[in-house]
Amino acid sequence: GAVVSQHPSWVICKSGTSVKIECRSLDFQATTMFWYRQFPKQSLMLMATSNEGSKATYEQGVEKDKFLINHASLTLSTLTVTSAHPEDSSFYICSARRPSGDTGELFFGEGSRLTVL
Amino acid sequence: AQSVAQPEDQVNVAEGNPLTVKCTYSVSGNPYLFWYVQYPNRGLQFLLKYITGDNLVKGSYGFEAEFNKSQTSFHLKKPSALVSDSALYFCAEMFSGGYNKLIFGAGTRLAVHP
Numbered sequence: 417g418a419v420v421s422q423h424p425s426w427v428i429c430k431s432g433t434s435v436k437i438e439c440r441s442l443d444f445q446a447t448t449m450f451w452y453r454q455f456p457k458q459s460l461m462l463m464a465t466s467n468e469g470s471k472a473t474y475e476q477g478v479e480k481d482k483f484l485i486n487h488a489s490l491t492l493s494t495l496t497v498t499s500a501h502p503e504d505s506s507f508y509i510c511s512a513r514r515p516s517g518d519t520g521e522l523f524f525g526e527g528s529r530l531t532v533l
Numbered sequence: 534a535q536s537v538a539q540p541e542d543q544v545n546v547a548e549g550n551p552l553t554v555k556c557t558y559s560v561s562g563n564p565y566l567f568w569y570v571q572y573p574n575r576g577l578q579f580l581l582k583y584i585t586g587d588n589l590v591k592g593s594y595g596f597e598a599e600f601n602k603s604q605t606s607f608h609l610k611k612p613s614a615l616v617s618d619s620a621l622y623f624c625a626e627m628f629s630g631g632y633n634k635l636i637f638g639a640g641t642r643l644a645v646h647p
Contacts, residue, residue: 420576422576450634450635452637458639458640459623459637459638459639459640460577460623460637462634462635462636462637465634507574509576509577511576511577511635513633521567521579521582522567522577522579522635523579524569524576524577524578525576526575526576527574527575527576529574
């Protein structure tokens with residue numbers, strides 16, 4: 417089956433620094449990837465849709481200057497949390513859809529837990 | 534409004550008993566519906582989906598879900614629960630109008646007791 421890999425799995429950083437999370441589709445090309453954020457004991461909130469070769473599409477209320485998304489290739493999307501603060505601490509999950517069909521299921525990475533001190 | 538409702542925060546069931554995790558959707562017409570499972574500190578694993586066809590959809594690990602258009606529901610079921618089924622379950626609906634994004638319900642924690 418399809419595999420989506422995220423790195424790092426865990427990251428702890430100081431307030432004010434920036435953190436980059438990578439999402440890779442390992443055995444298929446993904447023109448579209450999705451970034452979600454999950455707070456403890458809560459659901460996944462869609463942050464943005466990452467499109468290869470173009471700007472990301474952000475959901476309402478998500479700061480695009482805060483959460484920079486780059487989809488430079490068909491297998492890699494990155495999420496950079498800029499000038500991180502403790503309230504940015506969360507579980508970030510990326511996903512990708514195999515290009516065989518728009519109604520196909522999303523394959524999810526294992527998630528990246530960010531803790532901002 | 535785009536919304537998927539999972540009315541139960543937690544479902545408790547004894548091992549060997551049937552389980553149901555409820556989900557209702559919002560979009561009229563022909564919805565695309567999904568169920569995913571999440572284990573602690575992990576990403577989501579796909580269980581099953583309904584696109585069209587039979588209302589009873591069979592998925593991974595013995596799970597199935599029944600699409601009911603009149604009740605706008607897509608409840609997840611399993612005839613005999615296992616302790617290892619204990620996890621967080623998410624119902625999701627696909628919305629078109631840009632990349633077919635998935636919107637998730639709040640999640641239901643399933644606890645299966647020995």
